[in-house]
Amino acid sequence: MKAQQIQNQLARKWNRSFCSLLGIFSLALASCASFSKPNPADSETAWQIFEIRQGTYPYLNIERAKADGYFKASGYIPQQGYQFYNPRYLNFFDLRRPPILLYSEHDGRWQLLGAMFAVPRESNPTRALPFKRAEFLKHPSMCHYQDGTTLPAKSADACLKEHPLTKAELQLWHPELWLGTVWAWMPNPNGLFALFNPILEPPQRP
Numbered sequence: 001m002k003a004q005q006i007q008n009q010l011a012r013k014w015n016r017s018f019c020s021l022l023g024i025f026s027l028a029l030a031s032c033a034s035f036s037k038p039n040p041a042d043s044e045t046a047w048q049i050f051e052i053r054q055g056t057y058p059y060l061n062i063e064r065a066k067a068d069g070y071f072k073a074s075g076y077i078p079q080q081g082y083q084f085y086n087p088r089y090l091n092f093f094d095l096r097r098p099p100i101l102l103y104s105e106h107d108g109r110w111q112l113l114g115a116m117f118a119v120p121r122e123s124n125p126t127r128a129l130p131f132k133r134a135e136f137l138k139h140p141s142m143c144h145y146q147d148g149t150t151l152p153a154k155s156a157d158a159c160l161k162e163h164p165l166t167k168a169e170l171q172l173w174h175p176e177l178w179l180g181t182v183w184a185w186m187p188n189p190n191g192l193f194a195l196f197n198p199i200l201e202p203p204q205r206p
Contacts, residue, residue, distance in 0.1 A: 045132055045192065048095060052115055052184040055096025060185075062103060062110040070101055071171050073144040076203055079196035080181075081113050085144060087172045090118060093128065102181070105203045113197070114183040121176030129180040134193035139177040146171050 059065040065084060073085035081102045089099040098115035105111070118139070119128040125136040143151045143159035147168035153159045156173040163170075181195050188197040 044130075048131065048182070049184050049192070051095035052098065052182055055094075056098065056101065056112065056115060056184065059101055060112050062112070065101055065112075071144075071146060072148040073100075073172065074150065075148050076105075078202065079198055079200050081200060082148070083116065085172055090172075090174060093117060093119065098182075100179070104186075104200060106201075111186075113186040113200070114181060116179050116181050118174075118177045118179050121178060123178060125178035125180060129178070131180055131182065131193045133191065134180045135195045137179045137181075137195050139174075139179050141175045142173070143170060144172040144174075145169065 059068075059070070062084075068086065069088055070084040070086045072082055074083040076082055081104045084101045084103060086097075086099055086101075089097045099118050100116035102113040102116065103110045104113055117129050119125055121138070126134075129136070140152055141154055143153045145151075145163045145166065145168040147163070147166050149163045149166050149168055151160065151163065153173060159170050159173045161170050162168060181193065183192055183194070183197060186197065187199070188194055190196065190198065
């Protein structure tokens with residue numbers, strides 16, 4: 001069986017393990033077998049996933065994400081996918097409005113994997129991002145361009161208005177950040193809040 005088929009099967013099983021997004025959270029939590037006897041950490045994590053899924057459900061359709069201001073801010077990152085940033089959500093924390101969405105792409109079909117949340121580099125990420133046993137990534141200050149290319153820069157004024165090689169327009173500069181990942185739409189054997197996911201397959205190119 002092809003790796004992509006395995007990935008799709010795991011994703012379907014993962015989705016079935018959570019309750020309907022249309023239900024009331026308390027009823028949804030009670031009816032989920034995996035959280036039938038939750039301890040405080042389990043119920044907090046379940047609530048976080050529920051909130052993230054409520055907010056990002058429309059973005060299972062990537063065109064909705066683009067229409068709402070997300071743009072492709074990176075190329076393919078192994079075991080993470082493509083990062084789509086929304087500059088409007090980068091300066092505050094809201095489970096339903098993640099500043100970064102993660103997607104994979106196969107044969108022109110985009111699949112939502114999860115979300116990333118960001119806090120300033122000077123913050124303590126374990127306090128600012130309330131995820132249990134999470135991993136955090138230091139992200140340098142960066143200029144992001146419309147086609148997913150990037151250039152390092154210490155300030156917004158240092159960003160070129162277009163990328164010197166691809167001529168893509170500048171979309172966003174951000175300072176140094178801490179990033180945390182939540183795999184809300186894709187199973188991850190390393191954990192819900194791991195930075196990387198070993199079951200992801202890179203996009204196939206002809």
